[in-house]
Amino acid sequence: METHLHFSLNGDVRTFNVFQSVVSRDLDENQRATRANFIQKLINKKKHLEGRLKLIGGANKYEGNIYIYHAGRWGAICDDSWDEAAAQVACRTFNRTGVATHGGQFGEATEKFWMDDVVCEGNEPSLLQCIFSGWGSSDCERSEVAGVICREKIEESPLPLKQPKRMKTKTFLHQVLDVRGTSLRLVGGRNSNEGRVEIYHKGIWGSICPDGWTIYEAAVVCKHLALGYAEQALQTDYFGSSRIVLSGLQCEGNETNLFMCKHGEFGNVFCPGEKGYVAGAVCTRYLPDLLLDTTVIERTAHLHDVPMFQLQCAMEENCLSKSAYEIQQTNSNWQFETRRLLRFTASSLNIGNAEFRPYLPKHLWQWHLCHMHYHSMEVFATFDILHAAGNRIAEGHKASFCLEDNTCLPGVEQKYSCKNYGDQGVSINCSDIYHYNIDCQWVDVTDVVPGYYTFKVAVNPHARVAEQQYHNNVASCMLTLSDTYAAVHGCKLERP
Secondary structure, eight states, X not given: OEEEEEEEETTEEEEEEEETTOOGGGOOHHHHHHHHHHHHHHHHHHHTTTTOEEEEESSSTTEEEEEEEETTEEEEEBOTTOOHHHHHHHHHTTTOEEEEEOSSTTOOOSSOEEEOSOBOOSOOSSGGGSBOSOTXXXXXXXXXXXXXXXXXXXXXXXXXXXXXXXXXXXXXXXXXXXXGGOEEEEEESSSTTEEEEEEEETTEEEEEOOTTOOHHHHHHHHHHTTOOEEEEEEEESTTOOOOEEEEOOBOOSOOSSGGGSEESEESSOOOOSXXXXXXXXXXXXXXXXXXEOHHHHHHHOEEEEEEGGXXXXXXXXXXXXXXXXXXXXXXXXXXXXXXXXXXXXXXEEEOSSSOBOOXXXXXXXXXXXXXXEEEOBSOSEEEEEEOTTSOEEEEEEOOOBOOOOOEEOTTOOOOOOOGGGOOXXXXXXXXXXXOTTSTTXXXXXXXXXXXXXXXXXXXXXXXXXXXXXXXXXXXXXXXXXXXSOEEEEEEEEEOO
């Protein structure tokens, strides 16, 4: 009895004949070849979709949550680390420029997450060339999907008439509000330390638009209300909602009250994103606080020329610049090529009143065969070299990290260790130290010409773990680079 099987792929319907009474081991060579060719055509037909992007949920085809095609299916991208550089890479696919959106601005994710912690320089030809945590490796909720708003590229013109309007300067809240009659509160929470943020002005309580709402704004709210520090910054309707009266709020995170922050509009405002979603916060009095040691960075920074055959383990973690991987693909003797590395030691002391713990649960930690231990955080530190104009020209991206107590102040016992699948973290008054001789504790400067640059080292750069403050998380230093040496000096602490 002959049966006709119909396969449909993108509207292309094929008919394939098989016999119900015949099992696979009885097929002759011609039948096997026919079947193999047919299956291969199906695979090839979809192979060209690998890395393809689409935008869903926007008002047009050039905006929305972003989905990428991989391994035969579409998947979402988490908004962790998603920034303007990544948005530029995504929008370039559509021959446009654009901006990043966060928090599922165009709705919740409808597919599984394919990518997380995407880090781009901005000049990559596609998102596939950016650094990320690995296909399908994500701890994100459905509401944490990344998106873009792509716009037509603006050609250079002697009459940039609309530029001043687009670059409208934000003003401080205290410049438009009578702070003597203005109040702030958290409402709708399970206790007084959490809820949606509401501001009172001229007899009306109103909410804050969550567009651009981050841990820095939440930190100022908690400080303003004398509730300690911000544990979470939420964009949600979980705590209820009310009329939105404030949008475009922007804080540095070290302001003493919310009125010292800048804003876009107050009163009758437009708020994009999910209907009913407002800014919320969870406050606490106990958080860690990492203090980056600038003196150690200055004292240990130096150049080191290393043949690539000694860097194969580091290459697996994307710890070299792009030219190294291009050499690997094009030069059969790539192992004997040399890379110039700017090495340095980074030490972070926890001066807070709570332990610094990785945000991923232990069962999601990744085993790394080269280093023979589990990595608990995908992005714990970033290293950047910036040109005078502020453009990043080189970076050291350590793909994974192991947190432990390397040294502690007198009287404090070391608790966390990476050995034997041990618990990871940084105890109060203990330091996590990455010495200059450890893999990836460097920036590949092989392609950087001698000159004067800014060198930045940042720990917990995306505030994935809440801290008491963030203005001691970045060391911004001057870098003098020559053909024979590197000098790092004048380091100062600042916010990521």
